[in-house]
Amino acid sequence: MLRVAVIGGSNGQLARSLSETADAGCMVSLLGRPQVDLAEPAGLPEMLSGLLRDLAPQIVVNAAAYTAVDRAESEPDAAFRINRDGAAAVAQACAALGLPLVHVSTDYVFDGSGDRPWREDDACAPTGIYGRSKLEGERAVQAALPAAVILRTAWVHSPFGGNFVKTMLRLAGERDRLRVVADQQGCPTYAPDLAAAILTLAQRRVAAPDDPALGGIFHLAGSGATSWFGLAGEVMTVSARLGGPHRPVDPITTADYPTPARRPANSVLDCSRIDAAYGIRLPDWHAGVARCVARLLDT
Template identity: 45%
Template sequence: MRIAVIGAKGQVGWELARRAPLLGHEALAWDMAELDITDAVAVDRALAVSGADAVINAAAYTAVDKAEQEPELAFAVNRDGPAHLAAACNRLHIPLLHISTDYVYDGNKPSPYVEDDPVAPLGVYGQSKAEGDDAVLRLLPRHLILRVSWVFGIHGHNFVKTMLRLAQEREELRVVADQFGCPTYAGDIADTLLELAGRTAEIDASGAWGTYHYCGAPATTWHGFASAIIEQAPAVEVLRVQTITAITTADYPTPAARPANSVLDSSRLAFRFGIQPRRWRDGLHALLVASYAG
């Protein structure tokens, strides 16, 4: 199967590009430098000659706080880009698998979010992603929207790498403990998307296109996640940190509001495809082993 991977230099896109050949797929890996998804004409031209059997969109503007100052760019990438991809895929009769986010929810629900819960984003990033999801849904029947949360991976910037860097510099880490979510390893997201891409004939037959949640298990807080990172850090890593102090969201104000609860229920994906959430601690271990190998 030939799969066009959009956003190939991001955390998930990088994993998609390197894992696809291992699963017998051919990956056409494009990042923004090779394909600007905000340019509808460029998207049409690239996909028309690609020979792709499916497209996976891992491209996104993910700077949550910066998006408050750059809304036009955030919407161009997160809303208009997916719309251009969906329209082109519809013309070419190929499916699109699109990555979305837990930040489309406001976090006020006391239990995990399911796919049918109404979206109510708190900031520009979440709103731009929600409108991108809506564009894909409207423009392309053969779509899978995969909402994920708290992504961390070997490649790129993420919370794990930030915590390890700060742990080398400081004796105390102050980490928010009243926001709940599900850390999710980029490699696991990539494996899930590639499996789904390889099952498009089955999805066509069952009519199982639509929106799904996928995240690591179990739910935790940023403080809990940080504690696990420091706990699992290899002995070869010299860390100064002595204390990880739990603080509130109010103690750490940011330009963009974050949902207090962004825990996602992944049971629909498990029921329809047999894909179970992986323990995020396993993904964390894989990242740490890869980062310090050699």
């Protein structure tokens, strides 16, 4: 049986998806607040080492993060404590115990320029505090544990937690029309699909911990790309087909919807490296949206 310790509470989209996705051949243990709080990194490596020693996992997944992109602009200390210092503490604990680590990062480490998908070796230049804190977290993890797997993902949605798909369905029940940004491109990622892929990756990594081809930075997101406008339209189409709330969606520009943090215009990730190394490729983003909306309407 594969034993996985997940840093992240039961309310987190990915942590909960990992717990629900695990089958009879995998045991997932969630370590979240207040037991493990990345916002309080002082002394965390030693405390976490003790917890992990007792749990005896074969691999650790850090799915915890400060993800409030706009609020991070006014709370930089909180973002860096969790996304950089907390991530470093997790990596240090894993290094002390000789445990492999999968650390989840973000597409926001890029500045969104250009029109081709971003590759792992492209230069990072985040435009906001959230992206900067996650990039520094990646670097802190690599410094503490060079063999760690760092997964950059994007536009995560699920039947739980706060996310874009849930927001669109809620607004469809409250407004006559929806206005959604159409000039930002990315790869919608269904959290249960991401979770299943991470567990497959974890099995491979545990079996070959010293294989250099299986470590380092990888991109892992839903296949295909769209805009927030395109994603909202798909949510409405699926909801209408299933008898749920739906409204017309009007495209707007980023300038029409100013936010404290500047989002990358091009957030599309090239996921070919993880396909080559692990044989992992996530389903088309449309399929994830259909499953997500169906489950939300069934609750």
